[in-house]
Amino acid sequence: MKNIENKAAYKKGLRDGFPIAMGYFAVAFSLGFMAKKCTLTPLQGFIGSFFTRASAGEYGVYSLVVQDAGYLSVVAMSLITNLRYLLMSTALTQKFSSHTSLFKRLLVGCCVTDEIFGISIAYPGPLNPCYTFGAFSISTPMWALGTMTGIIAGSVLPARAVSALSVALYGMFIAIIVPPSKKDKAIGIAVAAGFVLSYLARSLSVIKQFNISSGTITIILTIVISAAAAIIKPVLINEDEMDS
Numbered sequence: 001m002k003n004i005e006n007k008a009a010y011k012k013g014l015r016d017g018f019p020i021a022m023g024y025f026a027v028a029f030s031l032g033f034m035a036k037k038c039t040l041t042p043l044q045g046f047i048g049s050f051f052t053r054a055s056a057g058e059y060g061v062y063s064l065v066v067q068d069a070g071y072l073s074v075v076a077m078s079l080i081t082n083l084r085y086l087l088m089s090t091a092l093t094q095k096f097s098s099h100t101s102l103f104k105r106l107l108v109g110c111c112v113t114d115e116i117f118g119i120s121i122a123y124p125g126p127l128n129p130c131y132t133f134g135a136f137s138i139s140t141p142m143w144a145l146g147t148m149t150g151i152i153a154g155s156v157l158p159a160r161a162v163s164a165l166s167v168a169l170y171g172m173f174i175a176i177i178v179p180p181s182k183k184d185k186a187i188g189i190a191v192a193a194g195f196v197l198s199y200l201a202r203s204l205s206v207i208k209q210f211n212i213s214s215g216t217i218t219i220i221l222t223i224v225i226s227a228a229a230a231i232i233k234p235v236l237i238n239e240d241e242m243d244s
Contacts, residue, residue: 006130013134020115020135021142027055028143032150034062042148050144053113057081058147084218088117091226095120095127104129111136122180186233190225197221 028049035045035058052058060077089109096105108120108129116139120132181188201207201217212220 006128009128009130010134013131014138016119017135017138021139024139024143025146028146029150031055031058032147034059035147036151036154038062038065040151042151045151046144046148049147050140053140053143054082085112087222088112092120097126100129108132186229190229193225194221
């Protein structure tokens with residue numbers, strides 16, 4: 001019975017991960033142009049993207065490599081731009097059944113990206129790890145393949161044409177946040193607050209003078225908004241349901 005449930009969850013993850021995979025390919029394709037400037041081979045680009053899966057993180061690292069930056073700068077850039085995944089993984093721990101093994105929890109943490117976190121946190125009831133594994137197994141190879149293809153393509157296609165393909169990823173974000181916002185006003189308000197505060201944080205000169213990175217701003221806003229939402233309208237969880 002458990003195997004049947006796991007197979008169903010995995011197939012659902014594959015289905016929900018398909019549009020993510022398409023968006024990933026387009027974005028990673030444009031990222032491949034930057035990787036080419038670093039003189040990465042297609043195989044190196046594929047392996048690097050397969051294990052990183054972070055557009056901002058990879059772009060930041062590639063930019064530093066082009067500038068011949070030191071190893072310490074590259075490590076610092078990776079930590080800052082990807083620190084938000086620590087928050088996402090922590091949030092997902094609240095979605096697991098108490099019977100979920102530590103090994104599976106760690107594997108899910110390795111699968112987390114912005115989009116996979118979005119569909120995983122929206123999974124109805126306790127999260128079956130196989131669902132996340134399914135989304136990961138289709139989206140990650142496409143991300144890596146996109147980078148590899150972008151390196152091969154080089155400068156054949158106009159940069160504007162490649163950048164236009166990344167619009168699909170923004171549409172995917174909207175598809176993730178709109179349904180939950182319609183069902184719960186608190187989520188809708190939190191999402192709206194995120195947009196407004198994020199814009200202000202990047203626009204107000206008072207904040208700009210501190211030279212805070214966009215990744216750090218995202219982390220701070222995530223903590224503040226999530227804490228405020230949890231205090232104002234806490235989610236009541238049925239323990240029997242979580243253990244099922």
